[in-house]
Amino acid sequence: MKIDKKHLLNYSIFLPYMILSIVGLIVVYSTTSATLIEYGRSPFRSVINQGIFWLVSLVAITFIYKLKLNFLKNSRVLTMVMLIEMVLLVIARFFTQQVNGAHGWIVLGPISFQPAEYLKIIMVWFLAFTFARRQKTIEAYDYQALTKRRWIPRQLSDLKDWRFYSLVMILLVAAQPDLGNATIIVLTAIIMFTVSGIGYRWFSGLLGTITLTSTLFLGMISVIGVKTVAKVPVFGYVAKRFSAFFNPFNDLTDSGHQLANSYYAMSNGGWFGLGLGNSIEKKGYLPEAQTDFVFSIVIEELGLIGASLILALVFFLILRILLVGIKSQNAFNSMMALGVGSMMLMQVFVNIGGISGLIPSTGVTFPFLSQGGNSVLVLSVAIGFVLNIDANEKREQIYQEAEEEYHHRMSEELMSQSKVVEFKEM
Incomplete structure (x- = not known):
């Protein structure tokens, strides 16, 4: 069927x-x-x-x-896509002109595209692929199955760590600077980490850490002043966003x-x-x-x-x-x-x-x-x-139900045949 x-x-x-x-x-x-x-x-x-x-x-x-879903589970295809994405992010950051205070757009004639946009779905694909392969280990070791290596690789084998790839790509996006897409990618990665099978208590811990860190960061900017932050070359344009956040009516003609x-x-x-x-x-x-x-x-x-x-x-x-x-x-x-x-x-x-x-x-x-x-x-x-x-999930479920129905009918037929045999022997 x-x-x-x-x-x-x-x-x-x-x-x-x-x-x-x-x-x-x-x-x-x-x-x-x-x-x-x-x-x-x-x-x-x-x-x-x-x-x-x-x-x-x-x-x-x-x-x-x-497409067959096995295509998405092919490590070679995913590796090739990620390498291409990394190259495009490097080109977008270091070899393109600024647009509204930030890099990120690659223009090829009448066509322009933004690699950071595509990184969002690539990151989801990469994390789903990585976490799915470690389900048995996660069941046994909880979050330690996903954090057994260091953030900074000390040997070549550590380059296989999912956190290293994730960190490099997120930093490339943030350096453009595109803090919006970087924020979305980070938050999405955190959610995927928490639904990967680890204990639910880690979600509460991560949420509390993010909330506390964000509060302290905004408080620090408020204390040292937006003008001081603006002196940092990469974050000059971003500083205007924080200035508007604190009080947009202080500078109605600019930030x-x-x-x-x-x-x-x-x-x-x-x-x-x-x-x-x-x-x-x-x-x-x-x-x-x-x-x-x-x-x-x-x-x-x-x-x-x-x-x-x-x-x-x-x-x-x-x-x-x-x-x-x-x-x-x-x-x-x-x-x-x-x-x-x-x-x-x-x-x-x-x-x-x-x-x-x-x-x-x-x-x-x-x-x-x-x-x-x-x-x-x-x-x-x-x-x-x-x-x-x-x-695919629906089709698998239909196949499974059909198989169960088939086995159920076969067992009923065998039972009826055995009863007929027993009746004849009597």
Whole structure:
């Protein structure tokens, strides 16, 4: 019995993804058309570019959905992908021009891409692969199975340590500096570490450590002053983010301009919004409104109620992805899905936290709604992985149930035959 994957598609994940992607195209048009017209360009330019990336993403989802999962579990394929990613991160950091105070974009003619975006899904893949292979050891030795080597390798064999690879790639992202994506990768890695099979008490310890460290770090910056931090060459641009976090209204013409106007946009929206396309702040007041501060414009145009419905759909999608991971019987499948769900959740948290002033703004895009073809492609690839995993888990379950049913029928037939024999002998 062979079951075609197309009959096992998880529509509770695929349909929200489609809806959010279409809503994202509408939002991209709404946030970019006025500025494009002002500069004498076609109002459809940005949405067409976004749409092209989305169509490519649909092709990528179809391709990934048809792949056999053994491809993802091939260590040679994963090693090659990671080496290519490391090379691209080095090129992005040291051989590209700055954009808005940071490196990170590799431009090849009309095409540009950001390696740090792709590292998010690669890291999820790498950690899922690594932790899944150590399940028996984790059961026996708890967290020590994942921390038996040192952070800094002292011999060649130590280069196989998952922490060494993770640390190198995260540092390359942070050095661009791209603290937003670095934060998402670190938080996602911590969540995957805690769901790898180690004792639950370690999650509480890690969460407490992160909270305490973040509080002390922000307190230290507050005491020594943002201007002192700005003198460090790498963190000059990042220092402005902290300055805006502490009080955006102290410098409305520079560091606090974006966050303050984000507040104005959300205040303008009220409960029901000004109407789609009627945002005031996107018309030159809120810089780069179509990227990391896009949700402020969504609130301004659709109101708190409309924005909450979109946010609810995003959380529904994330929960359905996490549910795939929880139900999966295979360790790799489980951690891959949980990693993807955690990655999306952390991206929403960092973006909403930044535009609302709960955490320093980091320039992270909002999933599906922000302009950015790389972000759409990475999210779509992640969705493709989860859909593939879910279909394979369903197929394995069907095969298992069919096999159990077959054995049950065979045992019943044997029992009935034995009763017939006993009756004839009587």
